Amino acid sequence: MEITCLLFDGVTALDAVGPYEVLSRIPDVTFTFVSAEGEPVRTDNGVLGLVPSARTGEVSSTDVLVVPGGVGTRRLVDDDALLDWVRAVHATTTWTASVCTGSLVLGAAGLLAGTDATTHWSELPALERYGARPLSERVVERGKLITAAGVSAGIDMALVLTARLAGDVVAQAIQLGIEYDPQPPFDAGSPDRVPAPVVDVVRQRLAGTG
Amino acid sequence: MEITCLLFDGVTALDAVGPYEVLSRIPDVTFTFVSAEGEPVRTDNGVLGLVPSARTGEVSSTDVLVVPGGVGTRRLVDDDALLDWVRAVHATTTWTASVCTGSLVLGAAGLLAGTDATTHWSELPALERYGARPLSERVVERGKLITAAGVSAGIDMALVLTARLAGDVVAQAIQLGIEYDPQPPFDAGSPDRVPAPVVDVVRQRLAGTG
Numbered sequence: 001m002e003i004t005c006l007l008f009d010g011v012t013a014l015d016a017v018g019p020y021e022v023l024s025r026i027p028d029v030t031f032t033f034v035s036a037e038g039e040p041v042r043t044d045n046g047v048l049g050l051v052p053s054a055r056t057g058e059v060s061s062t063d064v065l066v067v068p069g070g071v072g073t074r075r076l077v078d079d080d081a082l083l084d085w086v087r088a089v090h091a092t093t094t095w096t097a098s099v100c101t102g103s104l105v106l107g108a109a110g111l112l113a114g115t116d117a118t119t120h121w122s123e124l125p126a127l128e129r130y131g132a133r134p135l136s137e138r139v140v141e142r143g144k145l146i147t148a149a150g151v152s153a154g155i156d157m158a159l160v161l162t163a164r165l166a167g168d169v170v171a172q173a174i175q176l177g178i179e180y181d182p183q184p185p186f187d188a189g190s191p192d193r194v195p196a197p198v199v200d201v202v203r204q205r206l207a208g209t210g
Numbered sequence: 211m212e213i214t215c216l217l218f219d220g221v222t223a224l225d226a227v228g229p230y231e232v233l234s235r236i237p238d239v240t241f242t243f244v245s246a247e248g249e250p251v252r253t254d255n256g257v258l259g260l261v262p263s264a265r266t267g268e269v270s271s272t273d274v275l276v277v278p279g280g281v282g283t284r285r286l287v288d289d290d291a292l293l294d295w296v297r298a299v300h301a302t303t304t305w306t307a308s309v310c311t312g313s314l315v316l317g318a319a320g321l322l323a324g325t326d327a328t329t330h331w332s333e334l335p336a337l338e339r340y341g342a343r344p345l346s347e348r349v350v351e352r353g354k355l356i357t358a359a360g361v362s363a364g365i366d367m368a369l370v371l372t373a374r375l376a377g378d379v380v381a382q383a384i385q386l387g388i389e390y391d392p393q394p395p396f397d398a399g400s401p402d403r404v405p406a407p408v409v410d411v412v413r414q415r416l417a418g419t420g
Contacts, residue, residue: 012231013227013231014227014231017223017224018224020223020257020258021222021224021361021362024255031255031257032257033258040250040259040261045234047230047234047241047242047243047263048227048230048243048260048261049259049260049261050259050261051250051258051259051260051261120389121389138391138393139393149389149391150387150388151231151387151388151389151390152231152365152388152390152391152392153391155362155392155394156392156394159394159395159396160395163396168396169408171395171396171398172396172398172404173398173404173411175394175396176399176400176409176412177360177361177415177416178224178360178362179310179330179331179359179360179362179399179400180362180392180394180398180399181348181362181399181400182362182365182390182392182394182399183348183349183366184365184366184369184385184392185369185370185373185381186369186373186378186381188381188382188385188386188390189385189386189389189390189391190386190389190391191386194382194383198379198386199386201383202383202386202387205387
């Protein structure tokens, strides 16, 4: 089985690495990171470089396509060549997945019209631009589309997807392998459960940089 | 504040990227990935390259040192030059952190003798080799040492550490920013809660590759 994850300048590293760390552990999977030029990309804050192993042009079909998010998606939604590639590859997939604002790229490619989808909580209204119905859920599956909420939600999405692709036992074994037994020290992962001033600070920061 | 994360061939990507995605969002932090030669490293399965921005030799002090894990730590625990660097930099830190088998590197550097620490569940007994007392906990703080369990536990550790470094409100804002509201589809993150045959499969796979 071939799984392909798109990388681009301004990607949020965890959006890509969360699903990769899960999906690449499925037996008999070939996991490939691609970027438009096949060159290393810089993450959203410029701190880390990620090195793909192929150009988008080298991948014309895949079983699973994963589109992560990050500030760089603001350019991708206007990148006709990239959107053509997403559409063409999506036509060949069993599953097309997104994390965070990766769903806006799927939307810009016309893949979410009339369907439910999710994204980072701060960007949910932006999904409507593409005719999608935003759902404030961690993971949304509709047909062969599976969209995840912000950043870390890609791990949960990838475990759900692993169960669909390879069964519950494989998904559980991978969850155990990455010891995904989350114990966040705060109950602060959703804007519904954080004081409004904290939400405002995060929203302003994301508007500036993310 | 300077935060430095070690990269090496055979690192597990999520071990490094989880803490990076949290800690690099602390205001006024300079986050630097280093590798021995300053060259890109390959992750444990060879699929992804990670590009650091400095050589270890360029960093002689840091406020926070993060040592991730992965199969590559099996070489690091015998790498005298690297262990010298870890010891020297640790002498300058406010906090020294590890994820997964990164704690075995801290142990090999002699930093865990007589103290409690944790690591990936499958490697807990290995901590005793270095005189540490293994604890089966998600995050273990002892003095300025903070060690995390396997792979994904680095996210929880980094949020705990963020609260220590910058306060609870900053940690909560970052948790909200990465929408860390985990909803794994299975309760399979700990060997205590997974059927024994699944644990055995994972243990065998890790023994071979991770």
